[in-house]
Amino acid sequence: MDRRPQFKDPALAKALLTKIGMLAKDLPEVRIMEVCGTHTMEIGRLGLRQRLPDNIRLLSGPGCPVCVTPGEVIDSAVSYAQMPNHVLATFGDMIRVPGSGQSLEQVKANGAAIAIVASPLQLIKMAEERPETTIVFAAVGFETTIPAVARTIEIAAEKKLPNLKMLVAHRLLPPALSALCGDADTHISGFLLPGHVSAIIGEEVYRTIDELNVPGAITGFEALDILGGILSVLEMLINQTALIINMYPRVVRPEGNPHARALIHKFFTPIDAAWRGIGIIPQSGLALRDEFKAFDAPVLTQGSSTLPKGCSCGKVLKGLITPSGCSLFGSACTPQTPIGPCMVSSEGSCAAYYRYERINR
Numbered sequence: 001m002d003r004r005p006q007f008k009d010p011a012l013a014k015a016l017l018t019k020i021g022m023l024a025k026d027l028p029e030v031r032i033m034e035v036c037g038t039h040t041m042e043i044g045r046l047g048l049r050q051r052l053p054d055n056i057r058l059l060s061g062p063g064c065p066v067c068v069t070p071g072e073v074i075d076s077a078v079s080y081a082q083m084p085n086h087v088l089a090t091f092g093d094m095i096r097v098p099g100s101g102q103s104l105e106q107v108k109a110n111g112a113a114i115a116i117v118a119s120p121l122q123l124i125k126m127a128e129e130r131p132e133t134t135i136v137f138a139a140v141g142f143e144t145t146i147p148a149v150a151r152t153i154e155i156a157a158e159k160k161l162p163n164l165k166m167l168v169a170h171r172l173l174p175p176a177l178s179a180l181c182g183d184a185d186t187h188i189s190g191f192l193l194p195g196h197v198s199a200i201i202g203e204e205v206y207r208t209i210d211e212l213n214v215p216g217a218i219t220g221f222e223a224l225d226i227l228g229g230i231l232s233v234l235e236m237l238i239n240q241t242a243l244i245i246n247m248y249p250r251v252v253r254p255e256g257n258p259h260a261r262a263l264i265h266k267f268f269t270p271i272d273a274a275w276r277g278i279g280i281i282p283q284s285g286l287a288l289r290d291e292f293k294a295f296d297a298p299v300l301t302q303g304s305s306t307l308p309k310g311c312s313c314g315k316v317l318k319g320l321i322t323p324s325g326c327s328l329f330g331s332a333c334t335p336q337t338p339i340g341p342c343m344v345s346s347e348g349s350c351a352a353y354y355r356y357e358r359i360n361r
């Protein structure tokens, strides 16, 4: 039995691949970055890299929230988890990420109070049931996650829950695109833009990024979506245009989700923020507005944003190398013995390459 992933519409997939192959003949090396970790996983699972012409390269980008969360946030989460009468709540992806010392998983094994949640809305019940305990949530994620966190704060404010706090480490995608395009080393020819984030921020915001002067296709997550996105970028390169095209209109509206954005704006204000392995990106993070500071759990340590020794996640996240270009990949660093965040997260590039690309090759 053929156990390789099957395309939903193999004939259309084949036609798209044929068209991509024809266009690629007229192009030099093309470097298309899939910004989103979900794209990276799906591209690996479907073996799309190996089905593309040799001169079409897909690069993984910084769209893995856990991967770009600074070490000082991880260290602060660990500290909160160890405080008396505190529970640190987190998404499961964060639990194994190394900070400058122990991970959440390691301190949990020694008795620290850590709760894994699937949605921030679960925090309301936790805070109500344990009024004597401070619930600190590691608020990590991009525009897709932030509205749910904002709504949680809104409910907590209505219910007057003083024991619910947010360790805010959200990141915004458009400023990261701006930084990537402004980096002379990245040489990105075009972008597959993330479908889920775009459902919130819409199409128009991309057109306001001055540095974004390469083609971009807002792309869904099925094989045909991804192939269609690649084809769209190649067509724009051949026509020497650099537009933003929405290839995912069944989910992404031009204006995005104004209600979700209004919710974000109500509770948060943009700030300059560090991306692990990349550095400070202006206006790419969020802080709680002054009137909601009562819900803030501040970062407790500073200056521990560096990566573990020998880890090249920063280069991987900027598309400068593929994970196999890291000397630790697959030897010292594996999903069982992860050294850097890109190997820990289920959306991390190194985890995706380890799981799929070694086999695909």
Ligand code: SF4
Pocket: 310, 311, 312, 313, 314, 316, 323, 326, 327, 328, 329, 330, 333, 334, 338, 339, 340, 341, 342, 343, 344, 350
């Ligand atoms: S293979 Fe491991 S050490 Fe190398 S960049 Fe990836 S996560 Fe970091």
